Amino acid sequence: MMKFKSPPVNSLSLDFLTEFSISLEKLENDRACRGVIITSAIPKIFSSGLDITEMCGKSVEHYAEFWRAVQEMWLRLYGSNMVTVAAVNGASPAGGCLIALSCDYRIMAENPKFSIGLNEAQLGIVAPFWFKDTFVNVVGQRIAERALQLGSLYPAPEALKLGLVDELVPEEKLLEKASAVMAQWLALPDHARQITKSMMRKAVLDRLVAHREEDIKYFINFISKESIQKSLRMYMEMLKKKKS
Numbered sequence: 001m002m003k004f005k006s007p008p009v010n011s012l013s014l015d016f017l018t019e020f021s022i023s024l025e026k027l028e029n030d031r032a033c034r035g036v037i038i039t040s041a042i043p044k045i046f047s048s049g050l051d052i053t054e055m056c057g058k059s060v061e062h063y064a065e066f067w068r069a070v071q072e073m074w075l076r077l078y079g080s081n082m083v084t085v086a087a088v089n090g091a092s093p094a095g096g097c098l099i100a101l102s103c104d105y106r107i108m109a110e111n112p113k114f115s116i117g118l119n120e121a122q123l124g125i126v127a128p129f130w131f132k133d134t135f136v137n138v139v140g141q142r143i144a145e146r147a148l149q150l151g152s153l154y155p156a157p158e159a160l161k162l163g164l165v166d167e168l169v170p171e172e173k174l175l176e177k178a179s180a181v182m183a184q185w186l187a188l189p190d191h192a193r194q195i196t197k198s199m200m201r202k203a204v205l206d207r208l209v210a211h212r213e214e215d216i217k218y219f220i221n222f223i224s225k226e227s228i229q230k231s232l233r234m235y236m237e238m239l240k241k242k243k244s
């Protein structure tokens with residue numbers, strides 16, 4: 001089991017992403033490890049998504065390093081040979097949702113206050129093509145089109161209806177259920193399951209691998225625009241004001 005613990009809200013900073021990728025790599029190379037449950041140690045928060053401060057007022061070199069780390073995390077998780085189960089025990093916007101979507105199975109706590117989705121459009125930014133591809137592979141084109149254009153965050157019951165998560169359980173039963181699902185998936189021979197998983201995900205993974213440098217350039221170009229920087233600053237201010 002991997003438990004995110006980066007207070008206050010498990011934002012995906014460069015350090016967090018690097019540590020996450022290294023942990024995944026270690027587990028992947030450990031023949032004794034056939035599956036991983038991903039959850040959070042922070043109450044009410046699975047992950048708040050990419051750390052917005054990493055995308056504000058930084059150098060081009062920093063943006064490149066940060067984006068490469070985001071790509072690396074996704075390539076490792078989406079392309080993992082292990083069984084991956086997300087036990088979503090709190091809010092899961094944007095990059096947090098991407099992590100859940102990249103797993104093989106998503107179980108969410110049945111709390112309508114917890115929401116999940118790719119809300120980038122609400123921040124005035126655009127979900128990259130591989131976030132979009134991952135989303136489409138889970139919920140299908142029509143639901144993804146609407147959800148991404150509106151940047152919708154769905155409360156747990158709605159997320160279940162759309163197929164964004166596979167099931168809801170009472171929060172106290174989340175890890176028990178995740179373990180039961182893991183046991184069910186691990187009962188199959190690894191070889192057949194792994195080849196099938198790879199077959200289902202290969203095209204989407206290959207697309208990023210083939211365009212990785214181009215994608216970094218797009219990101220830098222996009223995020224460096226003054227209008228985008230302004231949107232992100234305003235969003236951060238809004239988050240801070242919400243408290244007072």
Ligand SMILES: CCCCC/C=C\CCC/C=C/CC(=O)SCCNC(=O)CCNC(=O)[C@H](O)C(C)(C)COP(=O)(O)OP(=O)(O)OC[C@H]1O[C@@H](n2cnc3c(N)ncnc32)[C@H](O)[C@@H]1OP(=O)(O)O
Pocket residue numbers: 008009011045047048049050051052053091093094095096119120123125126127128218219222236239240242243
């Ligand atoms: C054409 C080609 C285009 C190519 C474009 C390429 C790329 C661009 C796309 C980049 C993709 C980005 C994906 C993302 O993940 S962006 C991040 C989106 N995340 C969010 O919108 C979530 C924002 N946060 C929240 O909604 C809430 O914080 C919460 C997670 C629901 C938790 O709420 P609560 O418990 O009430 O906590 P607070 O709101 O008070 O937050 C505590 C603390 O943490 C700061 N914070 C929250 N989220 C983030 C974040 N994502 N990054 C950095 N910091 C964050 C918040 O400001 C508070 O800070 P202070 O204590 O200092 O006030």
